[in-house]
Amino acid sequence: MSSFSRFTPLVSSLPSTVPFVGPEAIERNRGISVKARIGANENGFGPAPSVIAAIHEAATETWKYNDPENFDLKDALARHLGIGRENLAIGEGVDGLLGLIVRMVVEPGTPVVTSLGGYPTFNFHVAGFGGRLVTVPYAGDREDLDGLLEAAKREKAPLVYFANPDNPMGSWWEAGAIVEFARALPSDCLLVLDEAYSETAPASAIPSIADLIEMPNVIRTRTFSKAYGLAGARVGYVIGTPGTVVAFDKIRNHFGMSRIGTAAALAALKDQAYLQEVIVRIKASRERIGAIARDNGLQPLPSATNFVAIDCGRDGAYARAIVDGLMEHGVFIRMPGVAPLNRCIRISVGPEADMALLAESLPKVLKALG
Amino acid sequence: MSSFSRFTPLVSSLPSTVPFVGPEAIERNRGISVKARIGANENGFGPAPSVIAAIHEAATETWKYNDPENFDLKDALARHLGIGRENLAIGEGVDGLLGLIVRMVVEPGTPVVTSLGGYPTFNFHVAGFGGRLVTVPYAGDREDLDGLLEAAKREKAPLVYFANPDNPMGSWWEAGAIVEFARALPSDCLLVLDEAYSETAPASAIPSIADLIEMPNVIRTRTFSKAYGLAGARVGYVIGTPGTVVAFDKIRNHFGMSRIGTAAALAALKDQAYLQEVIVRIKASRERIGAIARDNGLQPLPSATNFVAIDCGRDGAYARAIVDGLMEHGVFIRMPGVAPLNRCIRISVGPEADMALLAESLPKVLKALG
Known part of the structure; x- marks a missing residue:
């Protein structure tokens, strides 16, 4: 590719790949629609x-x-x-x-x-x-x-x-x-x-x-x-x-x-009243994610955020396979990037429809992985 | 003020004043309400x-x-x-x-x-x-x-x-x-x-x-x-x-x-149809600004933008006095920062109500300045 020749040495040395892959890119690249957007630590309960x-x-x-x-x-x-x-x-x-x-x-x-x-x-x-x-x-x-x-x-x-x-x-x-x-x-x-x-x-x-x-x-x-x-x-x-x-x-x-x-x-x-309502919903959703994890033999870690890291008990390749497998069901989640954190998957809170799809999809994915 | 001690030499050397004064700051500092916001080369006709x-x-x-x-x-x-x-x-x-x-x-x-x-x-x-x-x-x-x-x-x-x-x-x-x-x-x-x-x-x-x-x-x-x-x-x-x-x-x-x-x-x-409509309105508003300038003995410069620079025929201090004077009437405009451009004022296009207030205020300001 024909590029300007005189960028700073620093900028020239930086990688030109896009470092952050959004769910929209996954949808485009894999031809799958996201049905439960619970991967980017957004707040699916939405603003007030x-x-x-x-x-x-x-x-x-x-x-x-x-x-x-x-x-x-x-x-x-x-x-x-x-x-x-x-x-x-x-x-x-x-x-x-x-x-x-x-x-x-x-x-x-x-x-x-x-x-x-x-x-x-x-x-x-x-x-x-x-x-x-x-x-x-x-x-x-x-x-x-x-x-x-x-x-x-x-x-x-x-x-x-x-x-x-x-x-x-x-x-x-x-x-x-x-x-x-x-x-x-x-x-x-x-x-x-x-x-x-x-x-x-x-x-x-x-x-x-x-x-x-x-x-x-x-x-x-x-x-x-x-x-x-x-x-x-x-x-x-x-x-x-x-x-x-x-x-x-x-x-x-x-x-x-x-x-x-x-x-x-x-x-x-x-609207602090709405914020307090949402925080209650976020906490309930964390509990729900934890329960789904445990129902599937996985270990949720304690969380003070709007997501839950779940220890899948094996290595990063296994966690990656779960992330990819869930996406096949339209469930967008993410995972930590480096060991030993990458034995985990990371699931953001969301409305009950998202949780229900997660609860339905996770056992299928785990079963397929064996 | 107690500041972190180890910013880069470059950042430490930069001025800490806010370089850009918005109309909101002028309103706050001078206690005047902007009635005609025609200073920031915005488009008062608004989006489609x-x-x-x-x-x-x-x-x-x-x-x-x-x-x-x-x-x-x-x-x-x-x-x-x-x-x-x-x-x-x-x-x-x-x-x-x-x-x-x-x-x-x-x-x-x-x-x-x-x-x-x-x-x-x-x-x-x-x-x-x-x-x-x-x-x-x-x-x-x-x-x-x-x-x-x-x-x-x-x-x-x-x-x-x-x-x-x-x-x-x-x-x-x-x-x-x-x-x-x-x-x-x-x-x-x-x-x-x-x-x-x-x-x-x-x-x-x-x-x-x-x-x-x-x-x-x-x-x-x-x-x-x-x-x-x-x-x-x-x-x-x-x-x-x-x-x-x-x-x-x-x-x-x-x-x-x-x-x-x-x-x-x-x-x-x-919505390219709307864009074309707005461009027509912008051109008409440029003409209107030019006419107001000429009516007041000032010289509008040709413009290909959504604003008109107007040669006020004297120095930067005179143009600044016009800018400040118009603000007293709620008309927010700006001017170039350096000589010889700062013999001009710069007025952005806008709806007829803004133009009417400009037409009403400018002669008063010029008269007061003498």
């Missing part, structure tokens, strides 16, 4: 009716750029969290914000610490800026806080990524351990504490805002994609000190937020 | 009714991530333009795509050629990656193709930005001159041909797709923000050779596009 109404109302305003300062959404989040607007930055989902954070800290060769098998999009961004990934294995299916701390110190890394609750395992630490970890990190090491799943976690697992808000080397990332049911709207935010958070303004796409997505997020934040 | 319907329909699907491959939108654009899907990349508006292009080519110190007073967001991205801006003055209120070519060669620049039609002046070149310019550039200099306003330009001003599609060092950027009336949806795209365009996949935010915005763009592309 009040949010749908807000989207309808905002539709006619979509000829306008969104406010580049995201004032209203920052203001609402600040009130909701009991912090200042200056403690917040808004971006196109946590994925987009992670890209900005990596860009702020990483130059070619910079060591960056994360868990082996942790969130691949973070790794994608680190590679994209030429960073050197230093990975720490999970311990007992949880990210290893002691190991991450040791690696960050050993490598004199300026950046460490830690998700609580964790994706892809659904595991979590208690707040006290996380605060201790954050305080033990060198002050010149930035902790990205990814809390995309914070709303569905036990309250005891989430540090209070006050616990970390004074620390310039901690950025917490949160999203409207999970419990709020707005994955397609692309609205995420970060919480940090004003001095740290202002750095986003230096490099972000100031007109990157969609107007309708922002209106949807504002409405979703306002 | 069919697009509003598509947004309503997509609302309930917004719990799903958008297809990271943007297959359907690429497919529709490819058919519309008579090219392959592999000639296209999709992104969060031209602004987001420009950031990616700059990242692909620019390292600290890299010379980048653009016009003095050209699109500031491009300059923002160049600064953000440490590039060295080499600017060429406009000639006769048009970007100076000969000057840009000479500067690109002299500096051995790997990147040159040229908008046709141009923002902020609304001027344009004929297609033949642009193709000649593209072919005269060294093959290791990437031309960003920004065609955000292509739909409202004379057909003779836009090179055919075939004219440039074989050139690995040409990327054309287009958007749904202007003629299609979807600025708030954040959907832009680039056209280039497959080998060049694939580079976007190496670094883009694969899940950055909103699901509703994508659905809106698809519907907008389908």
Whole structure:
């Protein structure tokens, strides 16, 4: 293929394959329709009716750029969290914000610490800026806080990524351990504490805002994609000190937020009653997934998220065969990418119709695999 | 302010001020309501009714991530333009795509050629990656193709930005001159041909797709923000050779596009009849703006865009006073940032109510200024 000849050496060195395969691509490539979309940790219960109404109302305003300062959404989040607007930055989902954070800290060769098998999009961004990934294995299916701390110190890394609750395992630490970890990190090491799943976690697992808000080397990332049911709207935010958070303004796409997505997020934040309802449904769905797993002789792991990792008791090839087999029945799920996590499959919560199809399909798939 | 101590030297060196002031910020800061929003080159005629319907329909699907491959939108654009899907990349508006292009080519110190007073967001991205801006003055209120070519060669620049039609002046070149310019550039200099306003330009001003599609060092950027009336949806795209365009996949935010915005763009592309109607209205509104200017003794410049630059005949301070004065009447407009372009004000097209308020307010403002 005829390509421009003078991309940077870094960009030239990056793989040109698309790293993320969506369910739509699987449908196109395999000619199968997804009937139960329970693989991408979306929220099949959907956003609140009040949010749908807000989207309808905002539709006619979509000829306008969104406010580049995201004032209203920052203001609402600040009130909701009991912090200042200056403690917040808004971006196109946590994925987009992670890209900005990596860009702020990483130059070619910079060591960056994360868990082996942790969130691949973070790794994608680190590679994209030429960073050197230093990975720490999970311990007992949880990210290893002691190991991450040791690696960050050993490598004199300026950046460490830690998700609580964790994706892809659904595991979590208690707040006290996380605060201790954050305080033990060198002050010149930035902790990205990814809390995309914070709303569905036990309250005891989430540090209070006050616990970390004074620390310039901690950025917490949160999203409207999970419990709020707005994955397609692309609205995420970060919480940090004003001095740290202002750095986003230096490099972000100031007109990157969609107007309708922002209106949807504002409405979703306002409707906390619906959020609480959905969290109850998510927890019930986690139980349902666990029961289906056990009915089939598989072992569900505890989860604080909107998905459940299920130990299938064998190797990655076996788990992959289950993932592929379920897709034959129209059940889209995913699985962790590296051993030993990849003995598991990962199933997102969803409405009862999805669960029923899972319950019906899983025994067939397991039987066919023997 | 207490900030993280170890951002990259480049990020540390960037200014932390918000570079783009939206009308919402002016409203907040000055306590004035915008009644005529004709400053940001949006399209106040709005998107098609069919697009509003598509947004309503997509609302309930917004719990799903958008297809990271943007297959359907690429497919529709490819058919519309008579090219392959592999000639296209999709992104969060031209602004987001420009950031990616700059990242692909620019390292600290890299010379980048653009016009003095050209699109500031491009300059923002160049600064953000440490590039060295080499600017060429406009000639006769048009970007100076000969000057840009000479500067690109002299500096051995790997990147040159040229908008046709141009923002902020609304001027344009004929297609033949642009193709000649593209072919005269060294093959290791990437031309960003920004065609955000292509739909409202004379057909003779836009090179055919075939004219440039074989050139690995040409990327054309287009958007749904202007003629299609979807600025708030954040959907832009680039056209280039497959080998060049694939580079976007190496670094883009694969899940950055909103699901509703994508659905809106698809519907907008389908409704070419509405687009043609709107283009007629845009042209009529340009005439109306020109007439209002002349009625007030000001000189409208020819425009191929959805805005009109108006020569106010004095210096930048005078034009700024007109911009500020109109805002007092609720009329939001903007102006070019540097001399000699800043003898002008820049007014975007809009519905008749906006034009009527402009016609009513402008003489008052000019009279007050004397």
